[in-house]
Amino acid sequence: MGWTRRSCSRPRCGAVGASIATLALAACLYSFKGGGLPDIRTVAILPFDNQTPEPALTKEVNDAVAEAIQGRLGLRQAGESNADAVVRGRVVRYDPDVPLAFQPGAGRADVTKRQVQVTVDVEIVDQRHNKTLWQRQGLSVVGEYTQGQQPADGRKIALQKLVNEIVDGAQSQW
Numbered sequence: 001m002g003w004t005r006r007s008c009s010r011p012r013c014g015a016v017g018a019s020i021a022t023l024a025l026a027a028c029l030y031s032f033k034g035g036g037l038p039d040i041r042t043v044a045i046l047p048f049d050n051q052t053p054e055p056a057l058t059k060e061v062n063d064a065v066a067e068a069i070q071g072r073l074g075l076r077q078a079g080e081s082n083a084d085a086v087v088r089g090r091v092v093r094y095d096p097d098v099p100l101a102f103q104p105g106a107g108r109a110d111v112t113k114r115q116v117q118v119t120v121d122v123e124i125v126d127q128r129h130n131k132t133l134w135q136r137q138g139l140s141v142v143g144e145y146t147q148g149q150q151p152a153d154g155r156k157i158a159l160q161k162l163v164n165e166i167v168d169g170a171q172s173q174w
Contacts, residue, residue, distance in 0.1 A: 089122035
């Protein structure tokens with residue numbers, strides 16, 4: 001018993017080609033630009049109030065939030081008076097040195113792992129409709145760092161978790 005190869009009849013090949021072309025054209029009509037907010041194209045990110053003794057947090061939090069809002073939600077930065085939405089918040093707690101793991105030493109225990117804790121209040125407000133799109137009080141994130149690293153290493157991790165929470169929270173509202 002042998003195999004025979006069928007030749008492609010022109011009408012059938014044309015139908016397949018037309019189907020592929022239709023699917024390709026349909027795919028061009030849809031695009032994904034990130035997970036933006038409905039009817040929100042521009043955003044003003046106001047400087048977060050900083051109620052902690054760590055002055056660098058204001059800039060670091062604002063930069064991280066701005067990068068995530070623009071990059072992951074696809075929103076353009078605008079002035080507060082012209083923006084569709086406003087992000088505002090405050091850093092309410094910062095603890096750079098919370099011991100997590102210990103190793104027994106000579107007559108004492110050595111800390112081998114620590115964490116940074118950052119707690120913020122944040123909200124995203126639709127200015128055109130004067131409506132809160134997303135809000136979270138007491139949003140707390142942590143970033144771990146080991147012996148030999150600096151609290152700034154843990155802070156970077158905590159800030160990444162913070163922006164993930166903000167972006168995920170904003171996207172969950174639509």
